[in-house]
Amino acid sequence: MTLNNKSILITGGTGSFGSEFLRHITGKFKKIKRLVVYSRDELKQFELSKIYNPKSYKQIRFFIGDIRDKDRLNMALNGIDFVIHAAALKQVTTAEYNPFEAIKTNIIGAQNVIDCSLANNIKKVIALSTDKAAAPINLYGATKLCSDKLFLAANNIKGNKKIAFSVVRYGNVMGSRGSVIPEFIKQIKKNNVITVTDKRMTRFNISLKESVDMVVWALKHCIGGETVIPKIPSYRLIDLAKAMGPKSRIKIIGIRPGEKIHEELITASDSINTYDINKYYILFNNNFSKEKNYYKKKFSAKKVKDGFAYNSKNNNNFLSQKEIINLIKKELN
Numbered sequence: 001m002t003l004n005n006k007s008i009l010i011t012g013g014t015g016s017f018g019s020e021f022l023r024h025i026t027g028k029f030k031k032i033k034r035l036v037v038y039s040r041d042e043l044k045q046f047e048l049s050k051i052y053n054p055k056s057y058k059q060i061r062f063f064i065g066d067i068r069d070k071d072r073l074n075m076a077l078n079g080i081d082f083v084i085h086a087a088a089l090k091q092v093t094t095a096e097y098n099p100f101e102a103i104k105t106n107i108i109g110a111q112n113v114i115d116c117s118l119a120n121n122i123k124k125v126i127a128l129s130t131d132k133a134a135a136p137i138n139l140y141g142a143t144k145l146c147s148d149k150l151f152l153a154a155n156n157i158k159g160n161k162k163i164a165f166s167v168v169r170y171g172n173v174m175g176s177r178g179s180v181i182p183e184f185i186k187q188i189k190k191n192n193v194i195t196v197t198d199k200r201m202t203r204f205n206i207s208l209k210e211s212v213d214m215v216v217w218a219l220k221h222c223i224g225g226e227t228v229i230p231k232i233p234s235y236r237l238i239d240l241a242k243a244m245g246p247k248s249r250i251k252i253i254g255i256r257p258g259e260k261i262h263e264e265l266i267t268a269s270d271s272i273n274t275y276d277i278n279k280y281y282i283l284f285n286n287n288f289s290k291e292k293n294y295y296k297k298k299f300s301a302k303k304v305k306d307g308f309a310y311n312s313k314n315n316n317n318f319l320s321q322k323e324i325i326n327l328i329k330k331e332l333n
Helices: 016-028 042-051 070-076 092-097 099-119 139-156 180-191 208-221 237-244 268-273 289-299 321-332
Strands: 007-011 034-039 060-064 082-085 124-128 164-168 193-196 202-206 226-230 234-236 249-252 264-266 274-276 280-284
Touching: 007 016, 016 034, 016 208, 034 042, 034 070, 042 060, 070 099, 082 099, 092 099, 092 139, 099 124, 099 139, 124 139, 124 208, 139 164, 139 226, 164 208, 180 193, 180 237, 193 237, 202 208, 208 226, 234 237, 237 249, 237 321, 264 280, 268 274, 268 280, 274 289, 280 289
Parallel strands: 007 034, 007 082, 034 060, 082 124, 124 164, 164 226, 193 249
Antiparallel strands: 202 234, 226 280, 274 280
8 A cells, every 4th residue: 555645644743753754754655645743742843844844845734733622633634544643641650640631632632533533534543552551550551541442442433434443552662752762861971870760670672663664554454443563672671771871870769650560562361362463463352353354364363372471571582782782873873
């Protein structure tokens, strides 16, 4: 599937993912009809508009708007073919301290995206999720699990509309604004002391490019009702700290509110609805016979073993310190 002659809107389009998505789409699809960057961050939109100036990139539109504002969102979705939903309040500790603000954006905002997509006859909606939505212990993860459920269940209420709602779930994005890497860089420059919450801590890792490739894959192949999960490596946070600051002192400060030692992408309870298609896992919603047959026929999908769990601790692919530093250099250059 090509995105040429298509119109796409991305919510939260000025974030790390949105910026990489813009770079990828404008580079690969020269005849894209319209690309709408929808976000509430005026400054970031101004900065992006200097990179993608209106004279050279006539297909790009910058819309100031909040997914909490249903009327504005509905207006922005007029004439759009595909929606990428990336907007969210993502800071774990911020959500713990401001719980209803996270609920208003991550849950009510998600429902607004669904309602407006149905009203505007959107063809496909891809919602970005997080590993924290699997067996959540913090509010951010809980709100994203609710959001995922809303998008998947939206396929039940579409009637005769030709629209598909799907979810992509992945781990920490290396070098993104919300990742720990920019914080470690600041700490090294400030006093050469890196703070780590727990030396046992592990995390999944995905590059910005891989996350964008995954969403483009989902736009091409997803039929609605599925969650796409990538096979990605893990790293130990202590190894990341040592790789970034080999001469820095590492200080253990204790786990923050809502933080996990290890993250999960697929829980043991999810295993009964999870299939392996080589590059990705597909987690189906409860009633999934149509989707299962599609993935079996097209991708030779195979059921994972009952009780299978995919977490950052037991991952069979761990990054070494050398691999970590090479990836950081590649991402930040």
